[in-house]
Amino acid sequence: MNAHITKLLYIILLLIAPVAANAQGAKPTAGSISGQLQNEQAKPMDYATVTLLRGKDSSVVKSTLTNDAGKYQFDNIISGRYIIKATTVGYQPTFSPVLEVEADEIHAPVIKMQQSSRNLQGVTITSSKPLIERKLDRTVMNVENSVLAAGNNALEILERAPGVTIDKDDNISLKGKQGVTVMINDKLTYLSSAQLSALLRSTDGSTIQSIEIITNPSSKYDASGNSGIINIKLKKNKQSGTNGSLTAGAAYGLNFRDNTSLTLNHKQGNFNFFGTFSRGDITRQNNINIDRVVDSASTSTYFKQLTSMKNSVHYNNYRFGADYNTSAKNTLGFVISGDYTNEYNDNNSKTSLGLTPDANDSYQNTLSKIKQTYRNIAVNLNDKIQIDTSGQELSVDLDYSKFNNNSFANYDTYFFKPDGSSLAPTLFLRNTTPSRITIYTGKADYTYPLTKTLKLETGIKVSSVKTDNDLKAEINNGDGFINDTSRTNRFVYDEKVSAAYVNLGKTYKNTSIQAGLRAERTSSNGNLVTNNQVVKRTYTDFFPSIFINQTLSPKHELGISYSRRIDRPNYDNLNPFRFYLDQYTYEQGNPFLKPQYTNAYELNYTYNKTINVSLGYSRTTDVSAEVLLTDTIKKATYQTRANLQKQDSYTININTPYTITKWWTGNINVTGFYQSFKSDSLSGGMLNNGQAAFNARTTQTFLFAGSYKAEVTAFYQSALTYSIFKIRPQYTVDAGVSHSFYNKKLNLKLAVSDIFNTRRNNVSTNYQSTNLVVRQKNETRLGRITLTYNFGNSKIKSREHKTGSEDEKGRVKSGN
Structure with a gap:
């Protein structure tokens, strides 16, 4: 780890030490309840549901799950009389004696759970988590x-x-x-x-x-x-013994698609093995119409482009691993995941050109066939150590990921006069683009409860990423394909990030506070090998965060938070290669992209643990935004990313579940926002765009006799502005029904997405020399049928492990 970050973490810990010492010597002002569940053999009951009930009326206060050691804890409990209720599959509900909570920690007696001896055949359980x-x-x-x-x-x-x-x-x-x-x-x-x-x-x-x-x-x-x-x-199968599930599905819209997945789990003693394999074939249609005008010094050229894109994907994904409890306090594990995918694109793009909107002076037809292969693998090794029974623990993750992506593309462009006769010789291009990405990460997280109400979390992480993209472009000169020096290039990018963080959390009677600081040092080197163009950057950043939650009353909670964040450019956004739709339409990266920084504030209000309202404001500087620019000499429009000066965003979100009857429940989520984009140097012009917008989604769930369940979801997105783009409204309605039978081991689901086939993406922009309208319709209306069969034993949940390399892998291009 970088020496600067080591020093920073050391200083932070020195600053926190006096606070922790004082906190340890002070009497806690918040009440808490902790305890443990055991079975008849005095073994811990892990991942059982524990509910805190009020003593006077048995109303629910809070619920949680026990950890691997069967332990649970409720913090920030108002003084009063309470009862603990414990439930889990296969065991009788069990209650604690009445507990008197004041401004101290209460250790509840161990709750012994008895296996259920009742015959449950014919009993229907209809409760489930809300969507x-x-x-x-x-x-x-x-x-x-x-x-x-x-x-x-x-x-x-x-x-x-x-x-x-x-x-x-x-x-x-x-x-x-x-x-x-x-x-x-x-x-x-x-x-x-x-x-x-x-x-x-x-x-x-x-x-x-x-x-x-x-x-x-x-x-x-x-x-x-x-x-x-x-x-x-x-999902990670959570049951003891040997068990699993098999899922098979099919769908049809304009094209057919199918999917199959198998999940297996075996848990015996201190050993747990889990694995998932899924495969499928997806074919989808995408139609794009683009109308644009390119203005030069003396003339305007009008383009009308119709593109039909058919994409076919065959994928195989796998994920398997194992955990082994070397002792009651230590668990070693590994996870291996990857995918083996082939993708084929068959595109047909027809473009007409004219000096007036209605004229057709010439047109061209580009046929492109692209084959892409993805051979990716990720390996994680992990160790979790429970140092003591107070919650002190250390977890370590080591990750290795390798992405091998290859693209083979042929572009054949035919040129015609308005009468259909040939205008120019056919242009034959082809590209081979092997891409290799290698990622190494290591991280360690340490948790230390200084008291029952004061907790310290700290950790470090290092990552190393190398990407190597080699574009080999060729053009047919009439005698065969030769190297196209104007397009052939190689881009190598190296990035190393070292990070350290510390969080300190404190709970009072009705208040909880968490404050943290993260430091990250980044070194990057982007090398455009063919042009000998190198972009190097080294920078250190600090990212503070603070969260304050206040319980105003049993039904009213208030929270406020602040954090500072960074977005480094995705690897393909830095890659300057050009990827063509035709000679007038292409996409290319920007190796000079800088990271963007955001300061975000949020205020949350929750009523009765259900209705939530949040207000947010954020400002992002050096905004990495998608833009369309025009090369007026070549009359080409290309998509890229550029750093804008700033983006201001104001949001309000309202989420509320509701119950109409015992068989009809629903949820409404509404987000309103206003965002503005400003730049004084984008393509030689001044950008100042902003617009208020909103989106809303409602889901209705219906439960019927005989294990039938139906859902209907409706979504609406208003018109909005993003960067230089105006995006038109869009809306859609989905519906589905499911039925369980054969003792709930078999489940059949039928669903239709975008029932009315209304989902479209219509975008326009008129900025500087870029003036266009894009109308896009994907294959969104699909009918689906899915059958799932669950088999095996079903008693005890196993450990769910989280690895440490997700951020780096999120910036890699993958092919499924």
């Missing part, structure tokens, strides 16, 4: 039992999460802001937006447990992600 659940620092979308998850992939499910939108290029926005960090099982993905969307498309919805939305993360998390973190939690 949308609000927690202290995050919103959770419980995907596991949702009907709409059936047959959808992870990207399609993510579109249904509160406040999340995905644009025509699969860029993810949260509450109207791009720059979202996506994690999988608390691990950064280190993927570019294109690779991330490919990975999420190849992840079956049946393998997802939940999606967590964290709009203002603490210093414990990597500082990347200006609009927050989306954490996708994958």
Whole structure:
């Protein structure tokens, strides 16, 4: 780790030491209850549900799960009389004696749970987690039992999460802001937006447990992600013995697609093995119409472009690992995951050109066939040590990831006069683009409860990333293909980040406070080898965060938070290679992109643990924004990223679940926002764009006799402004129904997405010499059928492990 960060962490710990010493000597002012659950053999009951009930009326105050040692704790408890209720599958509900809580810590007697001897055949359990659940620092979308998850992939499910939108290029926005960090099982993905969307498309919805939305993360998390973190939690079979599930699904819209996944788990004694394999074939259609005008000194040229894109993907994803409890306090584990994916693109682009809007002076037809292969693997080694029974623990993660992506493309362009006769010789181009990305990360996290109400968290992390992209471009000169020196290039990028953080959390009677500081030192080197163009950067940043939560009364809670964050450019955004749709339309990276910084503030109010209202403000400087620019000499329009001066964002979010009857429940999520973009040097002009906008999503859930469940979701996004773009409104309605039978081991789900086929992406811009309108329609209306069979034993939950390399992998391009 860098010496500067070591010194910083040392200084922070010296500053905290007197505070901790004083806190240890002071009498805690908040009441707390802690205890342990055991079975008849006095063994810990891990991951059981523990509920705190009021003694006077048995109303629910809080609920939690026991940890691996069967222990639980409730903090910030108002003085009074309480009862502990413990429940878990296969055991009788068990209650503690009445506990009197004052301004001290209460150690509840050990609760002994007895196995249930009742015959449960014929009993129907209809309770389940709500689809949308609000927690202290995050919103959770419980995907596991949702009907709409059936047959959808992870990207399609993510579109249904509160406040999340995905644009025509699969860029993810949260509450109207791009720059979202996506994690999988608390691990950064280190993927570019294109690779991330490919990975999420190849992840079956049946393998997802939940999606967590964290709009203002603490210093414990990597500082990347200006609009927050989306954490996708994958299922890990939680049962003892040997068990698993098999899922098969099919869907049809304009094209057919299918998916299959198998999950296995074996737990015996101190050993637990788990594994998931999924495969599938996805074919989808995408039609794009682009009308644009290119103004030069003396003339204007009008373009009308019609593009039909057919994309076919065959994917194989796997994830397996094992945990071994070497002792009651130490668990060693490993996780290996990867994907083996082939993708084919067959595009047909027709472009007409004229000096007036209605004239067709010439036209061209570009046929492109692109094959991409993705061979990716990630390995994680982890160790978790419970140092003592007070909650002191140390966890260590070592990660290695290797991404091998290859692209082979052929572009054939034919030129015609208005009457259809040939205008010029056919242009034949082809590209080979091997890409290699290697990532090493190591991190350690330490937790030390100084008292029952004061907790210290600290840790370090180092990462090393190297990307190597080698574009080999060729052109046919009539005698065969030769090297195209104007396009051939190689780009090598190295990045090293060292980080350290410290968090200090304190709970009082009705107040909890957490303050933290994270330091990150970055060294990067971007080398455009062919042009001998090198961009080097070294910088150290500090990222403070603070969270204050106040319980005003049993039904009213208030929270305020602040954090500073950074977004380093994705690797493909730095890559200056050009990727063509045709000679007038292409995409290229910007090796001179700088990181962007965000200061974010949020105020949260929660009523009765259900209705949540949040107000937010953030300012981002050096905004890395997607823009369209025009080369007026070549009359070409290209997509790239540029640093704008600043972005201001104001948001309000309201989320409320509700119950109409015992069989009809719902949830409404509404986000309003205003965001403005300013730049005084974009393409030689002044940019000052801003607009108020909102999106709303409502989900209705219906439970019927005979284990039938139905869901209907409606979504609306108003018109909005992003960077130089005006984005038109869009809306969609989804519906699905499921039925469980064969003792709930078999589940059948039927669903239709975008029932009325209304989901479109229509974008326009008129800035400087760029004047265009884009109308895009993807294949969004799909009918799905999914069948899931659960088999094996089902008693005890196993450990869920989170690895340490998610941030770096989130910036890599992946191909599913």
